[in-house]
Structures are given as C-alpha cells and as structure tokens.
Amino acid sequence: MARVNRTALTLLAAAALSVGCGDDLDPAWKIKTFRVFGVRVENTTRAADPRAVEAAPGETVRLTVSYLDPAATPRDVRVVWVMCAQARRMGATVGCDPAGASVLMGGAEQSYTVPSIAYGLDPFGRARITAIGVVCAGGAVAVDPATRLPSCTGAGAEGVTLTRSILVRASEADAMGHNPEITDAVLYRGGNTNDAVTLAADGSARVPRCTTDPCTEHVIELRAPAESRETYRTFDNAGATVMRPERVLYGYFTTGGELDLTFYVDTAERPLGPVRNKWSAPRTPGTVTFIFSAQDTRGGYDWIQRTVTIE
C-alpha cells in the first residue's frame, strides 16, 4: 500500500475534528421532545445467562425500547418491528427481502424467536438479523405491505425510526456477548465527593435549584459492576489478534439543567476511571428526569431512569 487514500484520511480527520462545534444546535443530552435512546436485547431462552445478548437459531430474545416522553401527559407508546433476517441495504437505508421477514407490533417490550435459516455475514463478519422499527408516541403504527417499512401516523404523534441488530450465534465455541449494566447513579453536590446522594427513580433525591451565576456544578457518577465490561478477541491497529476490553459508551440525557457532556467513553488511556459528568441544576423548582445508558460495541445495552427533585 504505497499510496493510501490520503484524501479520505484528510477528510476523515477534518470531519472528526470539526463536527460538534456548533454552539447554536441542540445538544444530544437535552430532552425536549419524545426521544428513544436505545434497545436492549436479552436472550430469554438462556435463563442461566441472564445478560446474554446473542441468540442461536430457535432461541428467543426480548427487545426493550428505552424511551422518554417529556410531554405533560405521557402518551401511549406503540412499537412496530420488521425483523429482517436477510436485510438488504440501499445506501443508508435498509430494506427487507420478503423471505425471512416478520413483523412484530406491540409495546416497548416484545419477544422474537430467531428463525433457523441460512444466514449471510454482515460487513463485520457476523450473522445478524436487522430489526427496522418505529417507536411511536401518541399514534398508530403500520407496515407498508409493498416496502415492508414501518411508519407512525396520527395527529400529534411523534415517531422515531430506528434499526437494531440481533447477533446470531453461529457456533457455541464463540464467546457470548453480554449486556453491560448500570447499577447506580450517584450525584456529588457541588462536586464534593463527601456530599453524595444516590439518585432514585421516584424523585426522592433533592438538589437545590441554581441561584448563582454561573450555576454550581454537580458531578454525576455512574456505577457498574466490574463484569459489566467484557474482554473479547479482536484485531489491533497492526492487524494482530488481541484480547481487548470492550469500549463502553455511557450516555447522559436530561430534561432539565445543563450537562457538560452527552457521552463518556472509557478509552485505552482511561480504562478504569470513574464515569463522571458535570451537571448544573435548573433555576426553577420542579423535577428533572435523567436517562443514563451504557452501550458496548458487541450489541450490549443497558439504561436506568432517575428523577431528581429541584428545590
């Protein structure tokens, strides 16, 4: 490779360094409308392995959508999945071959049994089922019989179109991938580690509203058990096979106040550091809801929802 595509590298570098600098754009952490954060896939057939994320043909998985509707009156959420066992990609969109496709309709939690068919390999060398879905708040879901693409309709309805993969196990000799896990979110008032409060789903944790300028910055730390982050076999940048800890992406989302970051990634330089983010409370009393998520690179996902009362 005497000459590589330097143009592509240059553009990639430029893009990587430039994007995300728009100050006038809504940050991803700010929840203003109906939002979907992720989908957890769990193999329910393997009761002895509750966090298993992969499934062999014939096994059943449960898909659970992580979402939040900040509307004053939460709306009914309907979900439709088109399960593409043999997905067909057209540019950035995904379509389904009729053979092997099935449709699931229901709520945020649905189950699906992996069919026993001959699977092709995806660009990463894995067999997978691509699920194309629509999560619809306040409307009805449907599937176009011609295109087999799902949709959300209805006055005032908000829908999010998404894709999710279900990794199909080709061999039991392969190491199983598991969902990561978030156990707690701890808030250090004013960043003081001696003044900690564990956040709860019922809003029992209380934080004073912001009365200063600038606002006091608190620190929110996510906690996970050590086994949440797995080690797996992959290739390093020299093309050699290595065992490497998963790269876990932690997400912070909130309906109120100001977060410093949306995502936190534990890097090779900071493999075991605490997962922390700064947050300042809003200036008005009320409640603030947080979604904290964890996502690895092997199909695993977890989230917790917490509420804080602003005094």
Added chain:
Amino acid sequence: MRARICLATPLAAAAALVGSAASAQIAPTTPQDPPPPQAAQQSAPPRLTQFIQAEYPPDALAQGVEGSVLLQLSVDVEGHVTEAEVVTGLGHGLDEAALAAARRFVFEPARRDGEVVPAVLRYRYRFSATAARAAQAPAVRAALRGTVRGSSDAPVVGATVTAVLPDGQRREATTDAEGAFRFDLDVVGNVRVFVRAETSRAYAVTEAVRNRDDLGLTYRLSPIPVARPVAAAPDTTPDDDPTGEATVRARRPAREVTRQTLEFREILRMPGTGGDALRAVQNFPGVARSINGLLIVRGSSPQDTQIFADGTLIPIVYHFGGLSSVISTELLDHIDFYPGTFSARYGRAQSGIVDVGLRAPRRQGWRAVANINLIDASVFVEGAITRDLSFAASFRRSYIDAILGAVLSGVDAVTITSLPVYWDYQAMLEWRPGTRDRLRLTMLGSDDSFAIILNRPNEMAPRFSGTFSSGIGFHTGQLLWDHTFSSAVTSRAVFSLGRNAINFGGGEAFGLDLSFLQFTGRYELSAQLNARVRANVGLDIIGGPATVAFNGIRPPTEGQQVDPGNVTRVSTNATDTVYRPGAYAEFELTPARGLRLVPSVRVDYTRDARRSWSINPRLSFRWDFIDGWTLKGGVGLFNQPPQNNQSSGAPNSFLPSTRVGNPNLLTQRAVHYSLGFEHNFSRFVTLSMEGFYKHLDDQIVSQPGITAEPYLNRGVGRIYGGEILLRHRPSERFFGWLAYTISRSERRDTPMSDYRIFQFDQTHILTAIASVRLGRGWEAGLRFRLVSGNPTTPVAGSLLNADSGTYTQIPGVPFSSRNAPFHQLDVRIDKTWTFRRGSLNLYLEVLNAYNNSNPEGVQYNYNYTQSQTVTGIPIFPNLGIRAEY
C-alpha cells in the same frame, strides 16, 4: 572612415551575476553612421572580449544609488586599456569602481584598413542597485542553444553567436564543427541574439527566454549578396536588420500544451501564500480552491495529480493540509505546473503534474537566509566549497506546537500527548567536474506529526475518541547527473532511494501504519537529430517494498457516501512490492516555421493491476501562426494505476474469506483534449485561453458491503471547461495576473446511475493578483478570489442506529446543492531594507482582509433536524521577517 562609437543603455537590468555584489553592465556599441561596405570590411572599432564586473560600493548600494558612469578609454594595439577617465560621474564611489573595472577590460584592437590601430572610445558603465540586490538569482535558470546552418543546411562552423541578456550581460560563443553553440543563462527575459559568419548575412533576433527554458534553435543564414554591407553591429534589432534571414526556431521543452511557470519574485511576494512557492500554484487557472491543501486540478481527484522534485515522486507537498510546502522556497529554481495533456515523460497520473525544480547552489561566495513568521521559522545557507563544488542546505520547523499548546492547555476537551509540529530539510551538494557534467546529491525530508486525546466524545461519532494521532513523512536521497555528450545530445539521470511513512490512528477504531521503501529511477536522453527533429527518450521506474498495517473501515472512493451502518471492516498486515517501470519516446518536430508538433508515446507496466501494460500515445502542437500569436492544442491518453490498498490481494483478517482490495483491477484511464491560443501583448503581458475536455473511464469505485471485489472499475467521468490567464510577468514595478476558470466535472459511479457532480467541482474560479513596488523598499500586493461554493449533499432524513446509539443521516441526491460562493481578499505589504552585506524584509500578510464569513460546510445537530453553516478562517494577520546575508 572611422566608425563613431556611442553608448547605448541596456534594455533592462533585472538580475546580476551570481556571486557578485555588484551589477555592472557594459553597453554594446551601435554605429550611428553605417560605414560604406569597403570600410566596414576593412575597419572596425575595438571590440570588448573580456568584461570585468565592478564592485558595487556598499554605501551606494544601501542608498540605492544607480545610474551610468560615462568613461573615456584609450585602447592600445594589443587591446589593453591604457588610459581611463570619467567623463560624467555618479559619485558615491561608483566612478572609482567603474574606472577600476574598465582598466582591466580587454578588447580586440581597432582596425583601420586592415591594420590594428590604437583607439579612443567612450563607454557608459551602468550600475543597477536592483540587479545587485538580486544577486541571489539562480546560477543557471535557462539554456539557449542551437545550430547555425547555411542555405544548404550545412552547419556553419566558426560563426560568432552573441547573446545580450536582459541585464546587459553579453555572452559570445563560436559554433563548433557541427555548427552548434550553447549559452547557460543566469537571467531570463528577452535575449537578443546576433549571429555573424564571414560568408553569410548577419542575423539578429530576440528570443523570449523563460525560467527553465531549454531553447533549441536553428538559425539559417543566407549568403552575402555581392556588394551588400555586413551589418555587424550586435545590437541591431530584428526590425532594423535588413539582412536577416528567416530561421527555423524551436522552443524546448514546451512539450506540453500548457505549462505555467512561476518566477522567483512572484513566489516571494504573492499575497496569500506566505512567500511559499507551492502554495502559489493554487492560484493558477484550472486549480480549484482547497481548504486543506489538496491539489484539485481540472476537476480531478487530488490523487490524480502527481508531485515531483527534480523527477522524484514525493508523497506530500504541503505540511498539515496547506500551511506551507515541504520544500524550501529558497531552494526552488522553478515550479512547472501542467494541468493536462502533459509530456510523455510523466506517467501514472491521469490529471496533472507539478514538477518542482531545485536550483543549483551558488558557485561564488556564501549566502544565508532566515525567515521567521507566526507559524514557522527557517534557515537556508549556500555557498561554494571549491570552484567546482558547492552546497546548499535548508531547515524549517513550525512552532504551532507552542502556540497551540498554550491555547489548548486550558481546554479540557483534549489532552495533548504530542503537539502538532512539522519540519523539513533539504541538503544539496553539487559538483561540476567539467563543462559536460553536473552531479548533484540531494537529501530531502519532511515530517508532520501530532497526537492528542479527545476527552469529549463527539455527539455525532462518540466512539471516535481516545488517542487521535497522525504522522506523515519522507526521507529521500537523490542523485542527479546531467551529462552533455555534444551540443546536440544531452542526458539526465536521476535516482532516489528513501522511505515514506504514514501513520494515522483514531482510537481503537482506526489505525494505519504504512512504510514504503521507495526507489525511483529516471534516465532521459535528448538528441537534436537534425534541424527539424529532436528526440527525447527515457526510462523511469518506481518500486520497492511497502508494508502496511491497517485496521478500520474500507476507505471510500471519491463521492461515496459513507454509511456508518454499512461499512466494511478491514484489518490487515501485509507487505507488497511495488514495481512500475515505464519508458517513453517523444519527438519534437518542426515541419514548418513556427509550427511544432510533439508526438509521443509512453509505455507503463504495473504489476498490481490486471491490465498490467498501458500504452499512452499523445500529441501536442504549438503553432506561431502570426507574430505574437500561438495556437496550441493536444490530445493524449493517460493511465493511472490503482492505489495499492485498492488492488491489494492481501487477506482481510476481519473477514478471512475476503481480501483488502481487488487485485484484478484495471488501471484507470483518461483522455485529454485541449485547444487554445496564447498572445504576447508585450514583453510582459501575455494572454492564454484554453478549452479542455477530459473523458475518464475505468475509474475505481468502492463497493459497499461484503464482496469478493470491494473495488471495481465501474466509474466514468467527464470534465470540460475553459481557462483564461491574463498575466503580467514581473517587471521593475509590477506583476500580477487574472485567472478565470469555468468548468464542470461529473462522475457516474455505476453503468445504471446518472451522472453526478464531482465532489470538488467548482464552476467558476476567479483569481486576481497584483503586486506593485512602491519605491523606497515598499511593495504591496493583493489577491482576490471569487469561487463557486463546493457541492454538498443535502440530508433527507435520519434514523437512529440503536447499535451505536447515534443517528445516521439519510442523504439526499449526492452533491445536489452548493455552499454559497466564496470570496476573499488577501493583502501583503513588504518593506525591505538593504544593508552593506544583506537585506532585511519585513512583511505583513492579512488573510481574509475584510473578514468575510465564507461557508465551508454544514453542521448538523445530533439527529440532523437542525443545521448551521460552518465558516472558514476569519481575518488572520501573519507577520514575518526574512533576513538575507
């Protein structure tokens, strides 16, 4: 009757002899009263045969005193000056300097009735401070050579050929047994050539010599008619010359339809380039505006244009995407830019060529230059070690690491592990063992590197965090040998061996480590076969082992929309051997006066493509159909091998059943057509207009997803447009140009798809440059650019990729919209102080002087429902100092 001698002022004083602190010129003599024929044949005034250059008094030079000292000289029968006195002086030590030099003149004695006689004559000795300051002019900038033939086409032996250079230097040569002569010129411009032979009419003509020209001329003399005078005065102009015979003239090496050459002053003073030569190339017609230093020539991809340094391919041309070039401007002799239909001596490129010519170190004295600005600092030194051995060396280092380090030290978004820095060096040793040989050993090197830790994951690509590093460099040793077999046969051999290295890391998700031990060789033999045919034949090769370790997604090809959900992971660690020899033959034909045809053919072999052999026939012509007007055109076939990652047959470790690339690819192919004209309005002002069309086929296109053939030759393209260049070459006070390009570049990625706009297509490109010397060392320049906005692909929607937690855009029609037009004014002001032993130049360059917010892209929020425009650099002043000793 004794001829009266008066003193003429040289036409121009543009440059001085290399290594001289002074520039003194002696005027040629002009007979005011033409002698009768008999007298002219038997009587003659003294003729200067040895000119001595006066030393310019430092104080006079510092004060800019210049002008002429009128001398009266007595010459004895042996041609020596026995008496010299000042008739009209200048003071400031110039009179004494002129006298000292003139007393050492040697003349061919005057004759009267065939007998040598003593004579008294007057000389006007001109001192030009401007020329003296230009003492750093390259040693040899052009060659003017040729053959003198009689009416029977037989060579004229012993003819006297005199060349009067623009700065008044006078060179004389006597034709050899083949009627050949040669001048190596250290100044360029209009050179007046006078040819005299005993049995033929004298002939005078003015040749326009440009930088790096190698003019091959044939002068055909007619016999003297009976009882006609011989107009022997060497400064008789062609228009005055009633006896001049039409000659066959051939210009070398204008093998190409269009070649743009920058002169040194243009390079140094061009606004917006920081005095950087290679950045100045981006102001020529046919070159698209680029924000990251990519050379986009006539609507083609950057990798379709190759950059050479004296025939050696170099992997990069700019540091950090355009901050400065990788070769010191001080070491440049010229930059030739060929936007298309280029000579067969260049191959493996389907768009354009930039050939950087390094100059010879000075052969007298020493010189040093230091240049400091807000971005980098450089030093350059050159000098003569012995009479035949000289050297030059340059080193530059940026200090943006210090600046950026200070700026980023308080930013918690990044942790810097290796601050951005670039450096480069060049070292050259030149040896001239004789008049026929020149050997040069050159070391070239460059390195750009930085590494940071991105602490704040980007919302659009949060996994792209962690260590982000980049390094690119090369270190090359080059040996060049010029040999002159005879006045008609010359050769050049260039060999190089070096290592190119590229590494790029993006956390755990992406890594590239490439090392290429590159060998290049080139040998060219040029022979003037007869008055009408010149042949150039050559061999060149590039090869060597390349080792690459790569882990990441397969690089997209031009215009390809990267779908994060449908990328192919590639991981490999492989060594491959590049082997690409080539050969070419080219004939410069002059079938009629003013018409030059250059048919050529090039044959290339590439071991890493299925179509291993490519044969490229090419034809160009230039026809001087009216004095000052030239019609030009060309057509040719051009092949370009695949990039090595595209044709690699190495297994993809990530998907063992697949390969990194497709070893069955064909070479990409382009056909160039061009037609235009040139006109010289004056000595300085030229106009060039040219239309062009390029057809591309077998273009390599990446295939998404898993496939046995991840790249295919499915793409085609078409590029058409026109270019206008109205140029004022550097004169005493002014240089500038107005360049305009209109073009359209389209691609079709599959046989079933429609043509789309090329990723970097820019419909209109207007560049205006002007630089004026204001006097007292002040010089001011402007550059204004008005360019169509770059194409963009609108976003039609988005969907959440729940596997990654981020949104993926759904692109609309590729490149179906554009950014708003770009316009920017750059200003440069120079002030130069000249001292006894050097000069100091202070310059201020202000980029984007009126602080226009030029759109360079569109920024989206996390789910592509909001957008805002990303603008380019705001007003940016750069202050620099250039000191020369």
